[in-house]
Amino acid sequence: MAILIIAELDKQGLGAECAKVVGAATQLGQEIHVLVAGSDVAEAAGQAAQLAGVTKVLLADHECYSHQLAESMADLVVELAGGYSHILAAASAKGKDTLPRVAALLDVAQHSDVIAIESEDTFVRPIYAGNALATVQSLDAVKVATIRTSAFDAAASQAPVEVEAVDSVKETRLSQFIGEELVQSERPELGAARVVISGGRGLGSGENFALIEALADKLGGAIGASRAAVDAGYVANDLQVGQTGKIVAPELYIAVGISGAIQHLAGMKESKVIVAINKDPDAPIFQVADYGLEADLFDAIPKLTELL
């Protein structure tokens, strides 16, 4: 038996999540095949072929996969599913969109946001916004799971393996791509950054996020936000860290003007070092912070930026 990983693509080619999912899959000690489906994606397939542990890349290059919409992707994966014991993808917006559809078509359960693999059929995943961890044994023949990428190391590189073309066209016509508005950013991607600086309601306005930006640029970090800051319109919603936004686990997480609601903690409490800067000494964020500073952020952040 082997493992099938569904690769995600971005503008540069293969998405950064894929190396993490391959890293997780290597713990299962089986052959690893990566499916690269899209339109004009030979380059991404070449990148997948160089991830350590991958034994074969399947390349489905057709216009019907150009935006990796769930309906055609799921049909393609189900057609290829015979012979695989595990089907994995990253627990990203795309993985979460597609994999449950695959699982239902195969009549098996899906395991979401897996943070540890205990054996080939037993996985650990957070529930209740990360306030509990469930160890779940799958009773299905095929295990379908999304992988929380912040919990696994990326695969290293290797000499490229074989890329095999898959000649399959799944046009469902159920849904159609209309457009996309992507946020332009020069900073590292939130999910992969070594340092994340997040702002909350305490910033008071979108303009004041410039303070966070200056600090992020100094540290080469990414910017995050609490739900309150997103709802108030200070920043775009794809910067939200939390149960309903992105889950991050950087080496350093600096929470500025964030009280620390459980929904926010669910998205960042696995960070290696947490720093909280808040003027309310009773803010719950101080309970998870390694270093807490009770101060007005408008004084502390410029000073911190200057001293670093």
Place this chain on the structure above:
Amino acid sequence: MKILVPIKRVVDPYVKVRVAADESAVELANLKMAINPFCEIAVEEAVRLKEKGQADEIIAVSIGPKVAQEQLRTAMALGADRGILVEHDEELAPISVAKVLKAIIEKEKPDLVLFGKQSIDGDNNQTAQMTAALTGMGQATFASGIEVEGDQVTVAREIDGGIQTLSVKLPAVVSADLRLNEPRYASLPNIMKAKRKPLETVSVADFELQLGAHQRVLKVTAPAERSGGIMVGSVEELVEKLKNEAKVV
């Protein structure tokens, strides 16, 4: 247009849960329960479509214990026209929930099935996608904007790098994200009126479904506690600690 809104009874999102001492589950006895917040957003969106004249009937459906009636009444107080409770005491895996919903959909034939994107207890984010798969419908998950035009629904979706817009043929499955709308509060007169709206109770056994055992929860544990941190007195001290103690900058 007929809209079906599946809702779930979950622990109130502001309650901090504890793991049971025998590590079998999360302690839920005597905790405040509520409609899952994402389901509430789905109900609100259905009501707004009805107010725009684009929907004529909203059916709220829930699969759960008898007390889940409370959440169906809340949905009806918010504007759903009637409720269906599929009584079942054990927690079902999303694949089984999707099979039950498929049976309801075949009976009610809605044009749009509006879900919340995930429930805040299991955090699975699967049921909408699975229901779409089993019924052969198209899907638009994580919706932050919904426009119905003719036999299509145009949905703005929250994706990792921004917003993506899809057009899906009706009947379709859409799942609501946080920013789709701001749910209204139920007014007292509407809470009273909701008590007289029809609520049908059925049981999973009525549908002759094969709900296989797909998974077994071996244990539920509390996550590792973070070791206690320290408060620093100044920005200078913070920088010093980050450089020399934590060595992260």
